[in-house]
Structure formats: C-alpha cells, structure tokens
Amino acid sequence: MTKNTRMTLAKRPLGEPGDDCFHLEQVDIPELDENQILIRVCWLSLDPYMRGRMNDVKSYTDPLQIGDVITGESSGVVIKSNSSSFEIGDKVAAHMGWQSHIVANADDPRLMKVDSNNGSLSAHLGVVGMPGRTAYFGLTEVGKPKAGETLVVAAASGAVGSAVGQIAKIKGLRAVGIAGGPEKCRYVKEELKFDDCIDYKAGNLAEELAAACPDGIDIYFENVGGDVTKAVAPLLNKGARVPICGYISNYNDEDITKAETPFHILKALDEVPEHRFFVVTEWNDRWVEATRLLGSWVSEGKLKYKESIGEGLENAPEIFRGLLKGKNFGKQLVKIADED
Numbered sequence: 001m002t003k004n005t006r007m008t009l010a011k012r013p014l015g016e017p018g019d020d021c022f023h024l025e026q027v028d029i030p031e032l033d034e035n036q037i038l039i040r041v042c043w044l045s046l047d048p049y050m051r052g053r054m055n056d057v058k059s060y061t062d063p064l065q066i067g068d069v070i071t072g073e074s075s076g077v078v079i080k081s082n083s084s085s086f087e088i089g090d091k092v093a094a095h096m097g098w099q100s101h102i103v104a105n106a107d108d109p110r111l112m113k114v115d116s117n118n119g120s121l122s123a124h125l126g127v128v129g130m131p132g133r134t135a136y137f138g139l140t141e142v143g144k145p146k147a148g149e150t151l152v153v154a155a156a157s158g159a160v161g162s163a164v165g166q167i168a169k170i171k172g173l174r175a176v177g178i179a180g181g182p183e184k185c186r187y188v189k190e191e192l193k194f195d196d197c198i199d200y201k202a203g204n205l206a207e208e209l210a211a212a213c214p215d216g217i218d219i220y221f222e223n224v225g226g227d228v229t230k231a232v233a234p235l236l237n238k239g240a241r242v243p244i245c246g247y248i249s250n251y252n253d254e255d256i257t258k259a260e261t262p263f264h265i266l267k268a269l270d271e272v273p274e275h276r277f278f279v280v281t282e283w284n285d286r287w288v289e290a291t292r293l294l295g296s297w298v299s300e301g302k303l304k305y306k307e308s309i310g311e312g313l314e315n316a317p318e319i320f321r322g323l324l325k326g327k328n329f330g331k332q333l334v335k336i337a338d339e340d
C-alpha cells in the first residue's frame with residue numbers, strides 16, 4: 001500500500017541547515033473523510049523563507065516545531081476525491097509542506113485549483129505562483145512604479161527578481177539587475193531584456209551600479225540585503241521607494257536578530273527612502289486576478305522564466321542549501337513524481 005513520504009524538522013539549524021536538521025519518514029495515508037481529497041505531489045517549491053521558519057523565532061507567522069513537516073508549497077494531481085468540488089485528475093497547488101501525498105479538506109484555504117490556461121503545474125509554483133505574485137504586488141503596490149523611472153533588483157535571475165525586472169519593463173521603467181556571475185547576468189540582459197545587469201561577485205558593484213543608473217535609483221526592490229543594499233543606498237533618489245521583500249544574505253546567520261538588516265542601512269541615510277517589509281499574502285484576495293495577468297504575460301512572451309529542477313524528496317535538503325548560496329538558476333523546484 002502506498003505510503004506518504006515526508007520530510008520533517010529534526011533539529012533547529014545554527015547557520016546552514018545540515019542533514020541532521022531533516023528527517024525523512026514514511027507514514028500511512030489515512031482514509032478520506034467526507035469532503036476530503038488525496039493529492040499526489042509532483043513538484044515541490046523550495047523558497048528562501050523556509051530557512052526562517054526553521055528558527056525558533058516568530059516572524060509574520062509561527063515557526064516550525066520539531067517534528068513538523070517542513071513548510072512549503074507544492075503542486076500535484078488529485079488521485080482520490082470525496083468532494084464534489086474536485087475530480088480525479090484535477091491539478092492543484094497546496095501549501096502543505098514537503099511530502100509526497102496530501103490529504104486535504106476541499107475547502108482548505110491552503111489549497112488552490114490550478115487552471116492550466118495560466119501555465120503549467122510547475123509554473124504555478126514560480127512565475128504564475130507565489131513568487132510571481134510577490135513580484136507583481138511588491139512592485140506595483142509598494143514600489144508604485146512610474147514609466148521612465150529606474151528600478152534595481154538583486155537576485156535578478158531568480159524566481160522573484162526575474163519577474164520584478166520584466167514587470168518593470170512592461171510598465172515602462174529602466175530595469176537594472178544584480179546577479180551572481182557572468183552567466184546569470186548574460187541571461188538577465190539578453191533573454192529577460194533588462195537594460196543592464198551587474199555581477200556583484202566581480203568586485204566593483206558600487207562603480208558599475210552608478211554607471212548603470214546615471215539618473216539614480218527610484219525603486220530598489222530588496223531581495224538580498226547586506227553589501228548589495230550598501231552599494232544601492234547612496235544612489236537612491238529623493239522620493240525613492242524600497243519594497244523590502246527579503247534579505248537572503250542574512251538567512252543563514254547564527255543569530256538573525258543581530259544582523260544589520262536593510263532597515264538599519266536605509267534608516268541611517270540622510271534622506272530616508274519610503275520603505276516597508278511586505279508579505280505576498282497581504283493580497284491573497286487578489287490571487288486569481290494576479291495569476292491570470294501573469295499567465296497572460298507569459299503566453300504573450302512578455303514574462304519569461306527559468307526553472308532549476310532537482311529530483312527526489314530525499315535530495316531536497318541539499319538542494320535547499322544550494323538555493324541559499326545561489327546555486328539555483330531560476331525558480332528552484334524538486335520533482336518528486338510524474339504528472340501522468
């Protein structure tokens with residue numbers, strides 16, 4: 001009989017999460033109650049925020065407890081249904097963690113039916129999924145872009161950053177990316193059509209960024225923090241906006257509460273830019289609208305994306321460590337089963 005294979009939190013990490021922080025186990029799949037469905041998960045999404053949930057620190061949501069299934073989104077196919085809302089074969093995205101099978105109540109808000117017109121099952125974890133919505137709402141609602149302005153975004157070849165720059169181009173802005181290494185920068189400039197992309201690992205970020213932004217920076221979409229933010233800060237124009245989406249360079253710090261965050265760096269400026277942290281769930285009520293819009297841009301060729309695909313639930317911890325070091329090139333996924 002098929003079992004559910006799942007990855008749980010075995011120990012809280014100090015710094016980079018080692019293999020001993022994860023526990024792979026198999027458990028029975030319970031019989032379905034009325035109005036429940038069983039999902040075979042095909043794709044897991046690995047996302048930087050998961051690292052924060054492993055710490056014993058409450059942020060905008062509660063931390064994982066030891067023994068909990070590692071948090072995360074996934075997408076898959078309904079293989080049993082006791083609900084009139086779902087049929088066998090329906091495609092779904094769920095926010096129920098690193099596991100091969102999910103039993104869910106059909107009306108669980110963490111469950112969303114996938115409309116294939118908007119994109120593939122894997123794209124619903126990336127460009128038309130949570131990262132795409134993060135880019136869209138963070139830029140349009142917090143960044144408040146105006147045509148002709150200059151936007152800078154780091155982690156520019158990644159899931160969120162790649163969409164931020166392309167949406168900025170759609171809205172008529174100059175988009176400058178920052179990414180790690182020449183291959184990622186080439187992709188951002190030549191394939192995603194950003195106006196420029198600077199390799200922050202090449203050693204002269206401040207000078208190259210100033211040259212790429214001759215009119216200063218009007219929107220800095222914050223994904224990474226640290227030295228990148230310090231290079232951006234002096235170039236921010238009066239009236240600049242900084243949507244703070246995340247600061248991945250600090251996520252593996254042994255004590256993130258002692259980190260120098262973008263808030264410290266921005267607040268120390270003579271002219272403090274408008275800035276705030278946002279969470280994509282602020283716009284949950286507009287999920288369908290954003291998914292459709294992002295999907296239409298993808299089908300029109302205005303929004304391109306890349307996926308970095310690993311295989312096997314047992315390999316997810318190693319792939320996750322790679323994501324926090326920039327080994328991914330595009331949206332990091334783990335394939336754990338075929339869709340057919």
Ligand SMILES: NC(=O)c1ccc[n+]([C@@H]2O[C@H](COP(=O)([O-])OP(=O)(O)OC[C@H]3O[C@@H](n4cnc5c(N)ncnc54)[C@H](OP(=O)(O)O)[C@@H]3O)[C@@H](O)[C@H]2O)c1
Nearest residue numbers: 048155158159160179180223224245246247249279280326
């Ligand atoms: N607020 C929200 O609701 C929300 C939602 C989703 C994501 N986020 C945040 O958005 C950011 C991007 O997430 P994502 O899912 O799109 O990940 P991603 O960009 O696909 O992957 C992470 C990338 O971060 C870069 N990076 C890693 N360590 C770095 C460092 N020390 N300095 C500079 N760059 C570093 C790497 O790119 P390079 O090789 O180019 O350095 C890596 O590929 C993260 O901060 C994440 O927490 C926030």
